[in-house]
Amino acid sequence: MNQICTEIKPNIMIIGCPKEIKIQEYRVGLTPEGVDALVRNGHTVYMETQAGAGSGFSDEAYKAVGAQILATAKEVYDIAEMIVKVKEPLAAEYGLIKSGQILFTYFHFAASKELTEAMMKTHAVCIAYETVELADGSLPLLVPMSEVAGRMAINVGAYYLGKPFGGKGKLLGGVPGVKPAEVLVIGGGIVGTQAAKMAAGLGANVTLMDTNLTRLRYLSDVMPANVVTQYSTLLAIKDKLPTTDLLIGAVLLHGAKAPHLVKKEDLKLMEAGSVIVDVAVDQGGCIETCKPTTHENPVFTIDNIIHYCVANMPGAVPQTSTRALTQATLPYAISIANKGWEMATAENPALAKGLNIRAGKILHKGVADAFNA
Numbered sequence: 590m591n592q593i594c595t596e597i598k599p600n601i602m603i604i605g606c607p608k609e610i611k612i613q614e615y616r617v618g619l620t621p622e623g624v625d626a627l628v629r630n631g632h633t634v635y636m637e638t639q640a641g642a643g644s645g646f647s648d649e650a651y652k653a654v655g656a657q658i659l660a661t662a663k664e665v666y667d668i669a670e671m672i673v674k675v676k677e678p679l680a681a682e683y684g685l686i687k688s689g690q691i692l693f694t695y696f697h698f699a700a701s702k703e704l705t706e707a708m709m710k711t712h713a714v715c716i717a718y719e720t721v722e723l724a725d726g727s728l729p730l731l732v733p734m735s736e737v738a739g740r741m742a743i744n745v746g747a748y749y750l751g752k753p754f755g756g757k758g759k760l761l762g763g764v765p766g767v768k769p770a771e772v773l774v775i776g777g778g779i780v781g782t783q784a785a786k787m788a789a790g791l792g793a794n795v796t797l798m799d800t801n802l803t804r805l806r807y808l809s810d811v812m813p814a815n816v817v818t819q820y821s822t823l824l825a826i827k828d829k830l831p832t833t834d835l836l837i838g839a840v841l842l843h844g845a846k847a848p849h850l851v852k853k854e855d856l857k858l859m860e861a862g863s864v865i866v867d868v869a870v871d872q873g874g875c876i877e878t879c880k881p882t883t884h885e886n887p888v889f890t891i892d893n894i895i896h897y898c899v900a901n902m903p904g905a906v907p908q909t910s911t912r913a914l915t916q917a918t919l920p921y922a923i924s925i926a927n928k929g930w931e932m933a934t935a936e937n938p939a940l941a942k943g944l945n946i947r948a949g950k951i952l953h954k955g956v957a958d959a960f961n962a
Contacts, residue, residue: 602927603670604672605635605669606636608640608662609674609676611679611883613885613904614901615644615904616644616675616676616901618674621641621646621651625655626919626923628654628655633657635665636665638659645908662685666685667687670690670691671930673693674695675911676694676904680707688712689714690713690714691714692708692713692714693718693918695717696708696715696717696718698946699845700872702960705960709946714946716934716940716944717953719731720955721943722843731779731841735783737903737906738780739783739837741906742787742839743761746897749864749895750862761791761793761834761835762792771794771796772793772833773836774837775840775875776798776841777797777839781797781837784837784839784868785812786816790813794815796829797818800820802820805819827858833863835865836866838870838874839868839875840869840875845959847869849874850876851876851877853878853892856878856894857892861894864894865878865879870882870899871901874898878896881900882899921937921943924937
């Protein structure tokens, strides 16, 4: 789906976009361009005041394209039939959600039993960006943020390798006569591919691991010479850890909890001052010792290994990530608004896979398996 829907609508929908309240989350669910498209389709859009400020969008910019501004999140939730957000609702928002209300956002339910149970109790219709899946297995609403996070992972990893921040004091790309750093990327999807490209571009030696041989063959053809592909096994990962300066966790199982591929005892194989960036942390993390952190306090150290585990990495670059996200989510949001969620999901198998919870029941297999539901 790459065209904005303009079909005849059975009804007009009221759409709300609240301000994100996750710590140092500067993205917003709708850009002014997104609001303009929804309004042109006949819908009414309510924005919480200052919702777009962190991404560089003023209330006046939203008003200019037909949005109405409300003073509080409660007012937005009270009036809206569909809420369009970026991140999952936090505890302070649970009580604002109404039965039957559509929530269209990132949820990552498999990583949080508390969130899952809270959304079940609301009896809301929860459509998760991260599980909207095309016939070829790609995740169109996860891709743009994965691209951002993959590139950012190398930037922050290189930063924390610096000695003043607890790292071993190694420049990622080295210099003439001095060897570059060794980067291990576990996972050859969008995050891993972008991370490998960024690291290679800076001159590092990169090993990119995955269990999909077809994907590895493709990556071997398109990656620069300083990226080596390798089939991923637990033994292969352990063998590589002693020489790894920067480890990027980029494993994704669609809608399910990420597997722990590096255990706590494996950290002793790494040199002190090495850095781990676990981009999979919002799905539970693929490094056992990782736990979600924030941009405010992004790192912690275990066994002299620095862990960077910010669960909303793209939130740090909102002027890029908000636009990238809205241009991907907007056609789906318009389809839901134009047709209603039932018809929209019935007609679009990709969107149907985004339906995670409805009427208090878990509908996505990955989420159900995570909690044996």
